[in-house]
Amino acid sequence: MPGVSSGSGGGSLVPISPESQGPAVYPLHHCLKSPISRLSISWSRGNSLRVSVFAAPSSVEDDAGGEVVEVKLGGGDCEISDAHWRRIAYGSVSPFALLQSRKNAASSLSKMSMNSSPYGADWWDYILEYSKDINALLGSQKSASVPVIDDPKSVIVKGEEPTSLKAAWELLEMFYAEKPSHLWLPERLVDWLADYDSLFSGTHPTVHSKLVDFQKELVNLQVVEDNPKYWEVMSSALAVGWLDIVVKMLRLHGSYRLDQLSNRETENGLVEAVAVLISKMPRMRLDQEAGKLGECFKAKPDFVKAWEKWRGQINKLDSSAFWFQCAHQQTREGLRSMLQIMLGNANSLCSATCHWIELHISHLLYIRPFTVGLDSMYSLAQKSIQLKPMASAHRLMGLIIGILGENTEVVLAECLKGFGPWMVVHAIELLTAGSDHAEMLLLEERPNLGGISIEELHRLVYAQVLSSHPLTWQIAPIYLISCMKHGMVLLQILLSKQPVQDNQLLLKSIEICRLYELHSITANIMKIAGVHHWKHGRKGSGVFWLQQARDEYRLNRIAQQLFDSVGKTISDESFKQWEGLIQLMGSDSKTAGGLEFLHKYRDFKKSLQHVFDGKTTDAARKAVESLISLMKNPSTPQRFYLPLLYDSLKLLNWKDRPLLNVSQTNILLTKLQDLSMARLRPDFIESELPPQALNSVRLALATNLGRAILEE
């Protein structure tokens, strides 16, 4: 981790919620029979603990003495499973990487053209594209599966379970990514609440939960308009702007039934008049989904005009004389209270809504439809909270307050607290998109963070989270390389720490090294892998990896060990085993280190084999050549001198004519001399040859020398 400031201003980097939740208890599952004498606890991968349980020494022999169990800490996000989080992490890699590369391209372009603003006009398109890509990962859009036969009594359609994460991302998207057009923000919030009000149902009463409850009752109701809940639920739905639900419910009114239409004519007229007024409500929005009610206006003057007209119609209906002719009391009262809501009666709105966001939205809809700007929305939100205080705040509520209050730090802290490091890292891209202030705040290098910016800090934290899982560590590099200060070093540490046992994983690490041109790390990983394989008896794999790493030092070291076994095993039968290894090493002496000797030794053995098979002088000459080149080669270990010469006794004593000339024989004699000197040293290893071997070699060489001199 980067230098976590200690004692500098006492500021904690990551806000820790002060409310202590009491100790969490995790049961240990082990199968030890005898009592536990000792526990050892260490961190394992991710947020799991590795607990080693040692049993007290028992008299029973075959009882296990201990066990290691892993305990996973924290339940994580109950809304989103671990596997789902991983899917989100995988999916966000490409949008993030694309945005980073576009950023880099834009900033390098602006450096060239000396332009003050690095981002062009299409920058907002890139941001929005990024935001939409991430949004799509978090769950599909509202399910479009409309039932074939529309059930008149189903007022609320149950779609896919929404998640708070998606709700939070959509909030960020609407406030930061969509090219700021605050004119439409109130209506965007109305749509947002319609999608996600159910999320608050768990902790707070909501209009959505009221509707769901009433839906259950509705099936058993004969005369809906007699039920006070019918009117209450409709008022609530109207207050938060769910017009189509309200109109659909109004049409369930008993006066619509054919048998009653004649004697409840006035009543029905009033119900229908309200329904028409609701469906004609003017709305300030960009576009309207098909089937949704209300009349859209894109320009403010048109909207204001339509609004005044609509309000006038409601007032007219409210003061109409028809109400006195309406015999049904509940209908009369219910409809008039709905008119009050549309007229923006603050008390009606307050009693119709459940929590402050609903109240806030009802105010935006009916009291202050011309609200523009975040500061006025923020003061309205403060007022709503005063009217409807909460015992405990939902994580989305904190986020909304932070956004409306234009407080980047709060938004960031709420993202982290409520949704974790993934959210923070990806949300920062949106926060910095439109605001110079936020960009300065998040990108400024801070001495109390060890010289890194808040943006980098959060990326590093997220990369650490990714690194701690065996499946997600491979995407951590994408985030690490976007960190200017500490990213590269941490990437090197991450790669160096990966396990090398399995070839596939090893090659995946090497591939990442190749992408980021970390050649020294590649070499290190290969060396570690080589030694690991070598130690486990896989000599071929060990030699291969050390060769790849061009590690001559270790190759020479293992060569010494190999020679020990060569002396014993390189008999004719086991030659096939060695063949493969020698082939693997190739003839390139640079990458083979001290193992080059093996290659020559194999050639020599092969030619010697030919001599024994065929006995032709040509073959013998070849064998002599390779013998001489072996003996001349400095990489040939001394302890092989005698065995080599002893093996070639037949060549030295060749019947027809001497095969070695004078100078060649002299070389061999000098080598024999060196050997006699070396034998005096204490660390000399005697080869396993018959005792008279040295004498017979000497004799053969002397004879050969004599014959060679005569011949010349």
Next chain:
Amino acid sequence: MAQNPSLVHRIPQSKYIDAIRWLSPVSALDRFAAVAYYDTDTNSPSIEIICVDPNPEGSSPTLTPQSSWTPPSRISSLKTAHSTHQPLLAAATFSGSIHILASDLINGGTMESEATVSELGFHSGPVSAVDLREGGTECVSVGEDGRVNLVSFVGDSSKLSYRRIFDANGLVGYTAVKWASPSEFATGGYGFGLQWWDQRKPGGPVSQFKGNWCQGKTSGIVHSIDIHPSRKHTCLAGGSSGTVFAWDLRAQQQPIVLSGAGTDEAPISLLSESEVWEVQYDRYTRSSNTSNISSTRILPIMICSEDGILAVIEQGEEPLELLAEPCAINSFDIDQQNPSDVICSLEWESIAILTRS
């Protein structure tokens, strides 16, 4: 992006996929595949038979698990035999055992372990590759420990007998194996080395191929071998640095490089520079008939790679990229009966199903 119109569906799983294979269909309607999963949350491996419902209404196909079997450790290699009366699976594990599984696709796709070899000394360390002979009476297994084992199973014996064909004592490690004929098979390993074995000539490989052609450049490992039933003299191999080459036994030491940085000549197009995890002959012919291709020409092949490429390579032609994923494609399988369909396992815990048109 893909250069030709083909339908791709990516189906996220919540587990890592170690290997994936099509199973030969028993009826025209049902398609089955065998998947070796690894669940990192619970540290548990499994082999599952899944039913692939293509879902003709255009949305993503659905995968329905039929049955599951728990191996002792993660699967390092999974192969199927097609010409048996019921599909046979050979699964090799990281703990050095081999399991023969039979699945009954007609009766709900149940899976039973027919036989197991897991004795000490069968392999030391993981079995790196296994191949099942067509007809399904024998399989050959290799490991980095340098052992080459022949496992025969006849009928109902639950304990398999195995025969050690060769033991290189770790001096050579093998990473890939493929049957060529009832008595011959090929292995591959480090340094782009290939070995040809004949059971009738015991005591070691009959013929060896050493990739000296990559001299000076970094060498690599062979990850996968394929041999076409009609071209038994040619051994196709794929491995490190995007290398795909063929070894014609008749032209001993000269490889035919199909892709990769193997030779100094530039013309060979470089598809990928990373590991080629699997190679298979592509039986899905687009234009030319296979029988018309002269016997010296290499038949079309398909490869998948660490940098997310799934492509078809034809000798002397521009390779055709079928998929370019942001993550690695670790294995794939071409359906024997419907060669237009390819199933792939992606690094990011998902399965991709590709239908070529």
